[in-house]
Structures are given as structure tokens and as C-alpha cells.
Amino acid sequence: MPNNQFENNVLAKVKDLKVHFNSKRGVVHAVDGVDFEILNGETLGLVGETGCGKSVTGRSFLRLLPIPPGIIKDGAVNFKANLVCTRCSGKGCSECGKSGHKTEKGEQVDLLKISDTRMREIRGDRIAMIFQDPGKALNPTLTVGAQMAEVFLQHRSLEILDMAGLGQIKNKAILRFANQDVKVFDKILLLLPKARKQKLKVQEAVKIMVSKALSETQVPNPLKLLDRFPHELSGGMRQRVMIAQALACNPDLLIADEPTTALDVTVEARILELIRELQLKRRTSVLYISHDLSLVRRICDRVAVMYAGRIVEIGKAEEIFANPSHPYTRGLMAAVPSNGIPRGSLSAIKGTVPELIDPPDSCRFSGRCPYEVNGCRVNDPKLRKITESHSVACFINDASLSWCAPSFEGERV
Amino acid sequence: MTNPPQSSNITITKDSAFSVKINRFLALLQRLLSNPTTVIGLIIIGLMLSMAIFAPWITTANIPDPYQMPRDWGAVRKPPGEMGYLLGTTNEGGDVFYGIVWGSRTSLQLSIYVVGSTMIIGTIIGSIAGLLGGWVDEVLMRIVDVFLSIPELIFALAIAAVLGPSFTNIIIALSLVIWVKYARIMRAQVLQIKQNDFVDAARIVGDSKFNIYIKDILPNAVTPVTVQATLDMGNVVLIGATLSFIGLSEAGIAEWGVLVSEGQAGIASGRWWASTFPGLMIFLWALAFNLLGDGLRDALDPRLEDR
Numbered sequence: 001m002p003n004n005q006f007e008n009n010v011l012a013k014v015k016d017l018k019v020h021f022n023s024k025r026g027v028v029h030a031v032d033g034v035d036f037e038i039l040n041g042e043t044l045g046l047v048g049e050t051g052c053g054k055s056v057t058g059r060s061f062l063r064l065l066p067i068p069p070g071i072i073k074d075g076a077v078n079f080k081a082n083l084v085c086t087r088c089s090g091k092g093c094s095e096c097g098k099s100g101h102k103t104e105k106g107e108q109v110d111l112l113k114i115s116d117t118r119m120r121e122i123r124g125d126r127i128a129m130i131f132q133d134p135g136k137a138l139n140p141t142l143t144v145g146a147q148m149a150e151v152f153l154q155h156r157s158l159e160i161l162d163m164a165g166l167g168q169i170k171n172k173a174i175l176r177f178a179n180q181d182v183k184v185f186d187k188i189l190l191l192l193p194k195a196r197k198q199k200l201k202v203q204e205a206v207k208i209m210v211s212k213a214l215s216e217t218q219v220p221n222p223l224k225l226l227d228r229f230p231h232e233l234s235g236g237m238r239q240r241v242m243i244a245q246a247l248a249c250n251p252d253l254l255i256a257d258e259p260t261t262a263l264d265v266t267v268e269a270r271i272l273e274l275i276r277e278l279q280l281k282r283r284t285s286v287l288y289i290s291h292d293l294s295l296v297r298r299i300c301d302r303v304a305v306m307y308a309g310r311i312v313e314i315g316k317a318e319e320i321f322a323n324p325s326h327p328y329t330r331g332l333m334a335a336v337p338s339n340g341i342p343r344g345s346l347s348a349i350k351g352t353v354p355e356l357i358d359p360p361d362s363c364r365f366s367g368r369c370p371y372e373v374n375g376c377r378v379n380d381p382k383l384r385k386i387t388e389s390h391s392v393a394c395f396i397n398d399a400s401l402s403w404c405a406p407s408f409e410g411e412r413v
Numbered sequence: 414m415t416n417p418p419q420s421s422n423i424t425i426t427k428d429s430a431f432s433v434k435i436n437r438f439l440a441l442l443q444r445l446l447s448n449p450t451t452v453i454g455l456i457i458i459g460l461m462l463s464m465a466i467f468a469p470w471i472t473t474a475n476i477p478d479p480y481q482m483p484r485d486w487g488a489v490r491k492p493p494g495e496m497g498y499l500l501g502t503t504n505e506g507g508d509v510f511y512g513i514v515w516g517s518r519t520s521l522q523l524s525i526y527v528v529g530s531t532m533i534i535g536t537i538i539g540s541i542a543g544l545l546g547g548w549v550d551e552v553l554m555r556i557v558d559v560f561l562s563i564p565e566l567i568f569a570l571a572i573a574a575v576l577g578p579s580f581t582n583i584i585i586a587l588s589l590v591i592w593v594k595y596a597r598i599m600r601a602q603v604l605q606i607k608q609n610d611f612v613d614a615a616r617i618v619g620d621s622k623f624n625i626y627i628k629d630i631l632p633n634a635v636t637p638v639t640v641q642a643t644l645d646m647g648n649v650v651l652i653g654a655t656l657s658f659i660g661l662s663e664a665g666i667a668e669w670g671v672l673v674s675e676g677q678a679g680i681a682s683g684r685w686w687a688s689t690f691p692g693l694m695i696f697l698w699a700l701a702f703n704l705l706g707d708g709l710r711d712a713l714d715p716r717l718e719d720r
Contacts, residue, residue, distance in 0.1 A: 064613055068547075124618040137610040141632040143433055150628075154619045180624060227433050245618070 451708025535595020543603025
């Protein structure tokens with residue numbers, strides 16, 4: 001089936017994703033038929049106003065949607081993980097030779113349909129996520145070390161045991177401890193002197209791995225950080241811990257849901273640099289969810305603009321910023337304050353994002369669109385290519401229409 | 414940053430997870446002790462506990478059942494201090510001092526059994542309701558509502574009356590009434606904590622649901638339950654004494670409520686001691702646990718941790 005096969009450079013493919021939420025007033029079409037691809041090693045920016053379905057799209061990669069009231073109505077999120085040796089996470093070890101690196105492709109899976117067990121294997125290992133507010137994303141009752149340890153214990157127990165010099169160990173209790181699957185009587189078994197010593201060794205190995213991961217995010221003195229609680233850290237520091245945790249297992253895809261919104265500007269720049277640097281080093285793809293166009297312009301290779309549960313424009317970043325072809329994109333860009341604009345003349349898009357309960361069969365942007373013509377209120381534009389890598393869902397300048405298409409003539413922007 | 418050692422030659426420094434726990438506990442203790450009213454509560458509780466523990470040494474235990482009041486028919490209605498009866502005797506010749514000392518044991522039993530069982534049951538049921546949601550939550554919470562719709566004391570009284578007068582039945586009655594409080598608190602906590610990003614973060618890491626519950630939800634949810642339990646340690650004795658007072662306990666048992674009830678007939682004729690001293694004990698017991706509960710609530714508040 002050549003149709004279903006991925007091209008080599010595609011990591012994930014979202015196909016006609018529809019996520020609905022049941023509410024008392026009707027079905028909210030939060031994500032309503034979204035199609036896009038994420039290529040290997042690229043940064044894809046997902047932009048839009050609040051309530052456009054960006055986060056829902058991002059979260060559906062990890063099946064983190066609240067179900068119910070959410071329903072995945074239709075569609076697929078196909079994902080093809082890179083195969084990585086579980087013993088050394090791709091650094092090369094006795095088991096995988098030197099070929100542990102991300103070269104081979106795993107089998108293609110539909111993230112929305114695989115079993116929970118399989119999903120747990122992928123979460124944190126192949127796909128990771130950074131949240132908006134690092135203050136809320138760390139458990140206040142666990143130390144940073146204990147929290148970071150979880151990801152290693154979950155996905156890298158073989159490596160940990162190797163590191164602790166317990167590669168051939170048969171003790172089931174220790175094995176379960178290194179797998180974070182401690183049973184009730186294991187706690188008693190682990191109190192025996194020999195097991196206790198081995199357990200401490202495992203803990204020490206985990207500690208080394210954690211501090212290594214932390215040091216990569218340029219945290220000063222990572223060993224000291226391990227025994228601190230999240231509330232003792234600053235926002236930037238917490239976000240670094242989150243990033244370290246997210247990138248700990250060398251994932252293929254990192255979903256960053258407005259990771260710098262809660263941080264101040266100087267910290268923001270450093271965090272972005274850090275993500276970029278680690279991404280290039282590890283060839284990780286990033287899905288960067290943001291409402292900040294200037295930021296997206298700086299860091300993204302490709303950009304997808306979302307409006308009311310749909311992608312309205314997608315393409316290479318240069319193309320989109322040089323030639324924005326959807327009125328919504330233009331509106332967003334005009335709303336970004338910049339040096340050239342005289343004081344007092346900041347523009348905003350009229351109105352707000354429409355409620356997505358039973359949306360009408362028209363262009364979703366009609367009503368707010370300055371270029372709207374009559375045809376826009378009865379027809380629903382589909383994504384069409386205007387160049388090889390640039391698509392837009394608007395009738396604007398569409399010569400193939402029998403009725404009079406809107407155009408950018410009489411420019412306002 | 415120096416490179417950490419790559420493999421096998423790992424040296425064990427110390428069990429840092431353990432020392433972190435100890436440090437946390439010490440910090441909590443320090444916060445508790447910095448509050449004078451909490452210290453007062455702790456001192457009273459300490460005295461009561463030592464009284465309960467050393468009861469056989471403080472007074473000579475009544476043979477064969479020390480929880481039964483000894484009767485000395487030759488010394489009825491003696492005021493405090495007379496004939497070696499430190500706090501006087503009741504109408505039936507019971508030693509008030511003996512009743513108070515051994516009554517602290519019965520009170521302790523009552524609070525520990527009732528609070529312990531209801532806390533566990535309530536926490537489990539509340540967690541299930543909060544975690545699973547949907548119709549399970551709906552059914553469990555409607556049951557809770559039924560229990561809550563009847564006032565605590567009246568409900569406990571009704572159950573105890575149906576089961577028949579005995580101390581064990583008071584424990585059962587109180588447990589049946591009180592568990593709903595914990596279920597409600599726990600459910601509300603779980604629902605609130607479930608919303609937090611760190612629970613999602615733990616899911617993203619690939620943690621199992623059970624692990625997430627144990628590590629992320631439970632530790633963050635127990636604070637209000639612990640505080641409620643401490644307050645209830647006092648309240649339970651109060652309600653228990655009320656039930657005993659109206660005769661739902663075995664007669665003659667060394668219990669503060671029973672003692673108050675035995676002495677109340679004499680108050681009008683000036684024999685105040687038989688009711689006053691056990692009443693005072695009930696009051697002190699409830700007060701002490703309320704003081705400790707308030708102190709705990711402040712000390713366990715994570716936002717105040719750095720102060």
C-alpha cells in the first residue's frame with residue numbers, strides 16, 4: 001500500500017483529526033478535520049488565538065485529552081518511531097554495537113488506536129511534552145531528583161542496572177524496583193541488607209543519569225538540585241527541569257505547549273535557545289504551540305496557522321511570513337507590535353473566535369474577514385496548494401472559482 | 414560540570430531519599446512547635462496518653478475486668494480527698510479518679526478505632542469516586558448524601574439504639590456515621606488534584622495509573638484528611654460521651670460519659686465532683702485535639718513551608 005506508507009522524512013502524520021467535546025449546549029467541534037505532517041528534525045509552529053484547538057491537537061499526540069467529555073470523532077495520528085536501543089538510548093553499547101543511533105525506523109502506529117500499554121511505552125520515551133506553566137507541572141510533594149527519576153525508571157531500567165553493575169541480576173524485587181513496579185511485599189524484601197545495598201546502587205545510578213540530564217540544560221550544580229523541592233526553584237529553573245525530563249529519553253517528538261508563556265522575556269530567550277540547541281543535537285522534531293508570531297518566526301522551520309479547529313494556512317516559515325495568504329494570518333501579523341509601526345496604530349482582528357458548537361457550513365472566518373464576499377458565507381474553503389510547500393484554506397485569489405473570488409486588492413494590511 | 418563516572422564503579426554515599434524524608438519531618442515538627450497553642454495541645458495529649466499507658470501503675474487495676482468501675486459500697490458519695498479517694502466517689506461508690514484514668518484508655522480506643530477505620534474507608538471510597546468519575550462517582554456520592562442528610566449525633570444515636578447498649582456498638586455506630594466526611598473530602602481533593610498539570614506530566618512520562626495515584630495524587634490529597642482526622646479524634650470522644658451519657662454504653666464501664674451520667678443526679682444536692690472531673694477530661698481531650706488539628710493545618714500548608 002504505497003498510499004499508507006510514509007515518505008522517509010516524515011515522522012508523524014495527522015489525518016483528518018476530529019476531536020469533539022460534549023457540553024450542555026451542544027457538541028463543541030474543538031478540532032474539526034486537521035491534516036498535517038511533522039518531518040524528521042523540524043520545528044513546526046502551531047499558531048492561533050486562544051480556543052482554536054492548538055493544545056487539543058498537541059495533546060492528542062499523547063492521548064492526554066479528557067475523555068469524556070472529549071470524543072475523538074474521526075481521524076488518525078500516524079507515528080513512526082525511530083528504533084532506539086533500550087539499553088543505552090542510542091549511544092552504542094555491547095548489545096546494539098554502535099548502531100544504536102536513530103537510523104532504523106520502527107513500525108508505523110496510529111497513536112489514537114494503540115493499547116494503553118503500548119501508549120505508555122511511547123509516552124516520555126518517543127514523544128514528550130513541555131507544559132505552559134512549569135509551576136503547575138511539577139509535583140510539589142516530590143523532590144526534583146525523585147521526579148526526574150521516574151522517566152528513567154520507566155523507560156531505561158536496563159541501562160540503569162548496567163550502570164549500577166547489576167546487569168545480570170536475578171533478584172525480582174530489584175528488577176521491579178528498577179522498573180518502578182514495586183509490589184507491596186517488595187518493600188519488605190528491599191529492606192534485607194543485600195537487597196538494600198543493591199537498591200541504593202540503583203538509586204545512585206539513577207541519580208547520576210538524572211544529574212547528567214539536568215546538566216545538559218545548563219543548570220548550575222545539578223547534584224544539589226536533586227534534593228530540592230519544586231517550590232524552592234525559580235520559574236526558569238523549573239522549566240529547565242521540565243525540559244530535562246522531557247528530553248531525558250531522547251524523544252523523536254517534543255510537544256511544547258507555549259513553554260515560555262509563564263516566563264519573563266530574558267529567561268524566555270535562554271529557554272528557547274536551549275530547546276533549539278538540544279533539538280539540533282538530538283535531531284528531535286518539535287511541535288511548537290504558540291500564539292506569539294514573532295517567536296514562531298524566529299524558531300520554526302514550518303508554520304501551521306489554526307483557526308476555529310482547522311488549519312487555515314500551512315507552509316514554510318519564510319513563505320508564510322513573506323506572503324501571508326489567509327486573511328487571518330494577515331490579521332495576526334498586523335496585530336504583532338513591531339518597531340516600524342507608529343505609536344497608537346496597533347491593529348486587532350475584529351470580533352472573537354466563534355463558538356464551535358455546531359458550526360455552519362461556511363468559511364469559519366467569515367464575519368471577521370475584511371475581504372469577505374457573498375460566496376464566503378455559503379461555501380467552505382478547503383486547503384489548497386498555492387506553491388509546492390504552501391497551502392491555504394481561503395478563496396482568495398482563486399482563479400478557478402466561477403463566482404467572484406475575494407482578493408487582496410485594495411489592501412488594508 | 415565534571416563528567417560523572419560512566420559505569421559499574423558506583424559508590425554509595427547515603428540514602429538521600431531517606432534523609433530528605435527525615436529533614437521534611439523535622440521541618441514539619443519545627444513548624445508545629447513554633448505555634449504556642451499547638452504546643453499546649455500536644456502537652457495535654459501527651460499527658461492523656463501517658464495516663465492511658467501507665468493506667469495500671471497509677472491505680473490498682475480492677476480484677477478481672479479493669480475497664481469495669483470498682484464498687485466500694487462502704488464509701489458512697491465521698492467528696493474529693495476523703496478516705497483516700499482523690500476525686501471523690503459516685504452514688505454507687507465508684508472511684509472517680511479510677512474512672513478518669515481508665516476512661517482515658519476507653520476514649521483512646523474509641524477515637525483510634527473510629528477515626529482509623531473511617532479514615533481508611535473514606536479515603537478509599539472518596540478516591541474511587543474521584544478517580545473513576547461517571548456513574549461510579551454518582552452512585553457513591555448519592556449514598557454519601559443519604560448519610561449526610563441526617564445529623565451526626567441523631568444518626569449515631571439511632572444506630573446505637575438499634576444495635577443495643579454496648580461500648581462496641583458505639584464504635585460501630587460512630588464509624589458508620591463519620592466515614593462519609595472523609596469520602597467527601599477525599600473526593601473533592603482528588604478531583605481538584607487530577608486537574609493539575611503534574612498529573613498529566615506523570616502520564617506523559619509513561620507512569621502507570623496506580624503509580625500516579627500513589628505518587629502524585631495521594632500525597633497531595635492527604636493534608637485535609639489528616640487535619641480532619643485529628644479534629645475528629647476529639648469530636649468522636651465528645652459524641653461517644655454523649656451516647657454513653659444517655660445510657661447507650663454498658664453501665665458501670667470506666668468511661669467519661671458514663672461517669673458524668675452517674676454523677677449528674679447528685680449535682681443538685683451539691684455533689685458536684687462526680688460529674689465535673691470527667692466532664693473536664695472530655696473538654697480537655699476535645700480541646701487538645703482541636704488545637705493540634707488547627708496547628709497541623711497551618712504546618713502542613715505547603716505555601717507556608719518556607720517560613
